[in-house]
Amino acid sequence: MLNRFVLILCLAAAGLQSPATRPAEEAFAAGVAEADLRRYVRELVAFGPRMGGTPSNDKSAAYLSAYFKKQGLEVAVHEDPPALAHWETSWRVALADGSVIESAWPFGFSASANVAGKLLLVPELSKATPSEEWKGRVIYTPGDVGRAYAAIVKSGHLPAAILSSAPNDPTRYIDWSRLSSLRSAADNPIPAFSVSYVDGRALASAAQAERTVKVSLDATIREGKGKTVIATLEGQDPSGYYLISAHGDSDSGGPGADDNASGVATVMEIARVYAALVRSGKIERPKYSLRFAVWGAEYRSARTFIEREGENLKNLKGVLNFDETGTGAERDAIYFESNDVPWNETLLRTLDSVGADYAGREGFWTEYTTNPSQGGTDSYAFLPKQYKGTGQTTLQIPSTTIYTAAWDKLAEIDQVPGWESKGTPDPKKLKIDYSLYYHSSGDTPENTTEREPQNMVRAVKATGIALIRLNR
Numbered sequence: 001m002l003n004r005f006v007l008i009l010c011l012a013a014a015g016l017q018s019p020a021t022r023p024a025e026e027a028f029a030a031g032v033a034e035a036d037l038r039r040y041v042r043e044l045v046a047f048g049p050r051m052g053g054t055p056s057n058d059k060s061a062a063y064l065s066a067y068f069k070k071q072g073l074e075v076a077v078h079e080d081p082p083a084l085a086h087w088e089t090s091w092r093v094a095l096a097d098g099s100v101i102e103s104a105w106p107f108g109f110s111a112s113a114n115v116a117g118k119l120l121l122v123p124e125l126s127k128a129t130p131s132e133e134w135k136g137r138v139i140y141t142p143g144d145v146g147r148a149y150a151a152i153v154k155s156g157h158l159p160a161a162i163l164s165s166a167p168n169d170p171t172r173y174i175d176w177s178r179l180s181s182l183r184s185a186a187d188n189p190i191p192a193f194s195v196s197y198v199d200g201r202a203l204a205s206a207a208q209a210e211r212t213v214k215v216s217l218d219a220t221i222r223e224g225k226g227k228t229v230i231a232t233l234e235g236q237d238p239s240g241y242y243l244i245s246a247h248g249d250s251d252s253g254g255p256g257a258d259d260n261a262s263g264v265a266t267v268m269e270i271a272r273v274y275a276a277l278v279r280s281g282k283i284e285r286p287k288y289s290l291r292f293a294v295w296g297a298e299y300r301s302a303r304t305f306i307e308r309e310g311e312n313l314k315n316l317k318g319v320l321n322f323d324e325t326g327t328g329a330e331r332d333a334i335y336f337e338s339n340d341v342p343w344n345e346t347l348l349r350t351l352d353s354v355g356a357d358y359a360g361r362e363g364f365w366t367e368y369t370t371n372p373s374q375g376g377t378d379s380y381a382f383l384p385k386q387y388k389g390t391g392q393t394t395l396q397i398p399s400t401t402i403y404t405a406a407w408d409k410l411a412e413i414d415q416v417p418g419w420e421s422k423g424t425p426d427p428k429k430l431k432i433d434y435s436l437y438y439h440s441s442g443d444t445p446e447n448t449t450e451r452e453p454q455n456m457v458r459a460v461k462a463t464g465i466a467l468i469r470l471n472r
């Protein structure tokens with residue numbers, strides 16, 4: 001009982017520390033619109049995979065530019081140096097009797113094709129030795145293609161096409177295909193496709209009957225420049241700025257609703273609510289500018305940004321990046337990453353205290369936690385290698401990623417000493433939630449953001465409130 005009493009006193013004291021910003025925080029939270037977030041994701045996904053340097057990247061960049069301008073922000077579009085890009089206009093994989101393998105999705109950098117061949121089942125492609133028999137056949141293999149592709153090309157026994165299915169695990173990837181990519185090149189000679197686990201089983205039995213499969217693909221592979229949109233809400237002291245960012249491409253080349261239209265939608269909504277409240281005088285103009293960045297290509301565009309900034313990078317006060325704020329397979333938590341980076345102390349303690357102050361309230365999160373650096377997203381372009389960063393800059397720039405799911409399976413890790421995971425049985429351990437649709441053709445709005453739109457709402461509110469506390 002005594003402990004509980006002390007806890008209540010502590011909470012009361014904590015609550016008393018933030019009356020100055022409470023009205024602004026409440027106004028920000030009240031301004032967040034779930035329907036808008038859902039609509040942004042649907043509109044972004046409708047453009048296509050939005051991979052850097054492709055027509056769907058151009059379309060989404062134009063859409064975002066118009067959107068940010070409408071919010072009264074200064075907008076600039078930056079281009080990456082040219083890099084090989086691919087996009088697929090149409091494709092069809094069907095048995096000769098006309099039955100279509102609906103789940104088929106082309107590997108990135110598969111060249112255009114219009115071929116047919118008798119099906120051949122190769123159970124473990126990576127362990128098999130390419131043989132004369134493979135020539136002109138359509139190979140079906142359960143599992144990954146990986147390095148086998150290069151070995152097959154080298155052998156000269158070129159199949160007409162390769163079809164690979166999701167892992168032989170009936171609990172996952174049943175209705176969709178796990179997406180993959182060939183090496184970045186315009187001359188990959190064999191078209192490759194992913195199919196769902198269920199379609200893989202159908203192909204295995206069709207292979208026994210040596211049935212013929214027809215494959216067609218209309219793809220474009222050429223150099224393109226990824227387009228990054230940067231919108232600025234000017235601060236009282238515009239010499240400094242915070243970066244609020246998300247990768248605008250789908251990364252896997254699929255629909256990418258959760259990864260990462262959800263992150264882009266989160267950036268869009270923070271910009272809209274913040275700009276409107278500053279305009280109406282309901283919240284103060286932030287001390288430093290807020291720069292909203294939607295990267296044309298994950299990592300690459302953030303690195304281009306750092307190079308472009310040069311000396312001005314020292315004015316960057318912090319990076320708040322979003323990657324997968326649209327779903328969660330097992331938990332109902334919001335995560336604030338990179339509490340192991342010493343110069344993230346203020347940023348992460350602020351996010352953690354926002355987590356504590358609003359946990360359990362209607363319209364907010366139930367579970368929240370900080371977690372150590374995991375790598376693999378754009379906040380790491382600003383961190384050194386020691387913290388899974390790319391080491392692009394030696395400046396100590398506070399950088400976090402805010403998310404509700406990461407990768408395709410649950411990660412159970414130790415919490416960083418000095419930090420606790422709230423709302424879990426053991427505060428020294430933490431579980432990082434994942435997406436059932438990670439890098440698959442099933443990463444659609446219907447499966448993610450339409451089902452759990454509350455995740456994006458929470459990411460917007462947590463970040464907006466943290467910015468109000470940090471940037472004044």
Ligand SMILES: [Zn+2]
Binds near residue numbers: 247260
């Ligand atoms: Zn991502």
